[in-house]
Amino acid sequence: MASTLISSKSNSKKSSTNNTATSDNSNETPITEEELKKKETPITINDVLRLRKATNGYLTDTDDNVYKIDFVHFRIRDMKTNKILFEVERGSDDNELNEEVDPSAGRFVQYHFPSSFFKLKQIGALVDFTVGDREVKSFRMIERHYFRDQLIKSFDFDFGFCPPNTRNSIEHIYDMPEFDSKQTKEMIEFPNETKSDSFYFVDNQLIMHKKATYAFDLDRSH
């Protein structure tokens, strides 16, 4: 079980969230990215849980973010040692959030982690974000991690309600899956073939889609 810490300008709360570990939602009929792109009604949480592979493109246009949710600070840490593994903040040096990779939208990031990453038990991902002048009801993220189109783990974080015109701070606690040595060897050997799709929903309607790839470097000390 993982948890989410959330605070905002107008309220502050600590809550637990159902970070599910759905393996493949195998009771549901699979659906493809192409089918979802053609869907005429809004894409829902259940829809993305039916995906069996990492996406190639994006399932939203940037202007689907009518709530003007803007991520301004992101930090990943090892919960055991508190060591910061990655941090980026809008406006600091050349660290415009992800814009060097995808200048038009800032919704893609390429991570490099040491291979000791695989031994971590829990990772905290802190995100600070601002909300425009509309309240955000039932803000939720489904994040699916794959290696070579094999689902490793699917996470489900419920942020709840975010008042309008607030800056919010949330830390998602990821319970790491267990990796076997064959899998980690391959993930190191094939950089950027480990991928994630982060789908953000308001009121069960997809409003943002972010992606990441992961490369793992052998630790220098080994």
Ligand SMILES: CCCCCCCCCCCCCC(=O)O
């Ligand atoms: C190798 C992947 C297995 C699952 C690991 C989960 C760790 C998540 C770290 C944070 C991911 C941030 C994704 C993002 O940029 O939105």
